[in-house]
Amino acid sequence: MTTTPKTTANVVIVGAGLAGLFTALKLSPQPVTVVSGAALGEGASSAWAQGGIAAAVGNDDTPDAHANDTIAAGAGIVDEGVARLIAGDARQRIDDLLAYDVPFDRDQDGRYVLSREAAHSVKRVVRVQGDRAGHAIMSALIATVRATPSITILEGYEAQELITSGDGPQQRVTGLYLARADDAAARYKVTDLSSAVLATGGIGALYRLTTNPSHARGDGLAIGARAGAIVSDAEFVQFHPTAIDVEQDPAPLATEALRGEGATLVDASGRRFMVDIHKDAELAPRDIVARAVHNQIATGNGCFLDCTQAIGQEFANRFPTVYRRCMEAGIDPSIEPIPVAPAEHYHMGGLRTDASGRTNVDGLWAVGEVAATGLHGANRLASNSLLEAVVMAARAADDIAKTVSSDTQPTTGTVSRERSTHLPDFGARAAGLAMIRETMSSNAGVERDDARLRQALATLKDIAEAGHGDPVIENATIAARFIVEAALRRRESRGGHARTDYPDTDPEQARSRTMTLAGLTLRDSLASGELFSEITAGGGTLH
Numbered sequence: 040m041t042t043t044p045k046t047t048a049n050v051v052i053v054g055a056g057l058a059g060l061f062t063a064l065k066l067s068p069q070p071v072t073v074v075s076g077a078a079l080g081e082g083a084s085s086a087w088a089q090g091g092i093a094a095a096v097g098n099d100d101t102p103d104a105h106a107n108d109t110i111a112a113g114a115g116i117v118d119e120g121v122a123r124l125i126a127g128d129a130r131q132r133i134d135d136l137l138a139y140d141v142p143f144d145r146d147q148d149g150r151y152v153l154s155r156e157a158a159h160s161v162k163r164v165v166r167v168q169g170d171r172a173g174h175a176i177m178s179a180l181i182a183t184v185r186a187t188p189s190i191t192i193l194e195g196y197e198a199q200e201l202i203t204s205g206d207g208p209q210q211r212v213t214g215l216y217l218a219r220a221d222d223a224a225a226r227y228k229v230t231d232l233s234s235a236v237l238a239t240g241g242i243g244a245l246y247r248l249t250t251n252p253s254h255a256r257g258d259g260l261a262i263g264a265r266a267g268a269i270v271s272d273a274e275f276v277q278f279h280p281t282a283i284d285v286e287q288d289p290a291p292l293a294t295e296a297l298r299g300e301g302a303t304l305v306d307a308s309g310r311r312f313m314v315d316i317h318k319d320a321e322l323a324p325r326d327i328v329a330r331a332v333h334n335q336i337a338t339g340n341g342c343f344l345d346c347t348q349a350i351g352q353e354f355a356n357r358f359p360t361v362y363r364r365c366m367e368a369g370i371d372p373s374i375e376p377i378p379v380a381p382a383e384h385y386h387m388g389g390l391r392t393d394a395s396g397r398t399n400v401d402g403l404w405a406v407g408e409v410a411a412t413g414l415h416g417a418n419r420l421a422s423n424s425l426l427e428a429v430v431m432a433a434r435a436a437d438d439i440a441k442t443v444s445s446d447t448q449p450t451t452g453t454v455s456r457e458r459s460t461h462l463p464d465f466g467a468r469a470a471g472l473a474m475i476r477e478t479m480s481s482n483a484g485v486e487r488d489d490a491r492l493r494q495a496l497a498t499l500k501d502i503a504e505a506g507h508g509d510p511v512i513e514n515a516t517i518a519a520r521f522i523v524e525a526a527l528r529r530r531e532s533r534g535g536h537a538r539t540d541y542p543d544t545d546p547e548q549a550r551s552r553t554m555t556l557a558g559l560t561l562r563d564s565l566a567s568g569e570l571f572s573e574i575t576a577g578g579g580t581l582h
């Protein structure tokens with residue numbers, strides 16, 4: 040029988056990827072509880088990152104140049120102020136990671152060895168042992184977190200719902216409900232919270248083909264939205280052009296750094312097709328490369344990443360992770376091309392936050408991939424997400440520390456075990472999740488159109504009705520619905536959002552858009568109307 044866990048903190052962080060753990064460390068010595076659906080180090084995209092962290096630390100680079108590349112990649116809707124702020128904080132956060140013993144690659148003079156990735160104007164990505172950045176960063180942070188007495192870790196607990204008190208402007212987060220897979224008859228109620236931080240990562244597991252872990256179901260997006268948080272830019276989903284296409288779930292990734300080193304994309308006949316599509320060929324922005332790869336596959340030409348000339352026999356040493364994943368699938372990338380396909384990789388949209396990671400709901404912060412700060416616009420620049428995770432985690436921690444230190448009587452959260460109101464049917468849940476993934480990949484994937492998006496909405500509604508009462512299905516369908524509704528309403532193509540029925544970019548729509556769950560629900564009851572508020576680029580600050 041599972042014992043009821045204890046918490047010594049009134050600050051709870053949900054999610055133990057880079058964003059969650061960095062927030063916890065930055066809050067230290069203030070007590071915090073970190074809730075993680077999986078064991079630490081598992082279930083987090085952060086541990087799987089290959090390329091590294093974008094940061095203007097090279098002699099030929101500046102934070103302004105980094106911000107400019109970010110703004111250009113974001114296809115017209117990056118919040119310029121946020122881009123400059125995050126690029127400007129990068130060096131300090133890299134120094135923090137060094138202090139946590141992250142072994143970044145350096146040359147004999149102690150300078151960072153930097154990688155070049157698509158749409159960066161210079162070599163700018165700080166890396167570890169070639170392609171092992173995520174693993175190395177997370178190992179260092181987990182060791183530090185485990186040695187930090189102010190951090191309590193609840194492993195194997197999944198957040199399902201936030202508890203709030205008050206209405207309107209008085210509404211604030213006071214607690215949350217957790218569940219354990221091995222204790223389905225119960226749910227755990229955490230109360231007396233002063234602050235909650237959602238750091239639950241992305242939405243990849245809502246798609247059939249994804250590079251993300253299975254925990255990335257958009258739980259945080261749905262949980263935040265159910266508590267009244269504003270969702271921004273949900274339609275912008277990034278598909279990585281070179282997932283290794285060997286029928287594994289999740290799909291292993293062939294990092295973009297391979298193309299940075301000169302690897303080429305070829306069809307089954309060996310023709311290099313990107314040179315006809317964009318002046319930067321394989322190093323064009325991700326959305327353009329992903330669509331080109333998608334079209335090669337759709338037209339039956341096939342698509343392969345050829346590293347044999349650019350990397351060849353050095354593959355095993357320089358890209359050990361990719362090499363291992365290829366060899367496990369029976370492909371030797373040093374002598375043969377790797378079959379690749381686009382896979383869901385990153386969600387640019389999320390819970391709208393200000394420059395301190397605050398959402399519009401009192402007591403609720405969001406950091407990392409679950410948040411939408413305005414940095415990525417319609418298309419994330421490669422290796423900007425780990426940077427955003429650490430910069431925004433530090434900013435949120437600062438903000439929370441100020442809030443809590445101004446409390447006259449700090450409280451301590453409590454956890455109680457309650458009988459669950461719903462006994463999950465695990466078979467039906469798995470079937471529901473599989474249907475969501477199929478629907479999202481077929482109808483809200485690399486290319487979208489009105490008919491397919493409407494079909495997706497109808498299917499999601501059916502899945503939600505069939506899974507009514509199961510919090511996992513409810514949260515997954517809410518997260519998926521935000522993406523589909525937003526994609527339906529953006530009648531243009533921009534960045535990661537490609538509509539075959541609206542193929543052009545419309546300058547009139549060059550702005551970030553927000554939605555709320557209450558707005559969607561109201562729209563259902565009115566069955567008409569456009570209930571989207573709009574925030575012009577650069578003007579997205581909430582507080």
Ligand SMILES: Cc1cc2nc3c(=O)[nH]c(=O)nc-3n(C[C@H](O)[C@H](O)[C@H](O)COP(=O)(O)OP(=O)(O)OC[C@H]3O[C@@H](n4cnc5c(N)ncnc54)[C@H](O)[C@@H]3O)c2cc1C
Binds near residue numbers: 055075085092197384
């Ligand atoms: C294969 C791969 C390679 C990548 N390479 C790079 C790269 O080189 N550079 C770069 O900048 N970005 C890269 N990215 C993107 C980057 O890794 C992620 O955007 C970033 O790590 C997100 O960090 P996070 O802390 O927000 O989320 P995550 O690291 O995904 O962590 C989320 C955490 O939340 C937990 N969780 C989820 N739901 C719940 C719930 N309901 N209750 C409790 N816990 C929950 C998860 O178990 C996990 O601990 C890559 C992504 C992938 C998948």
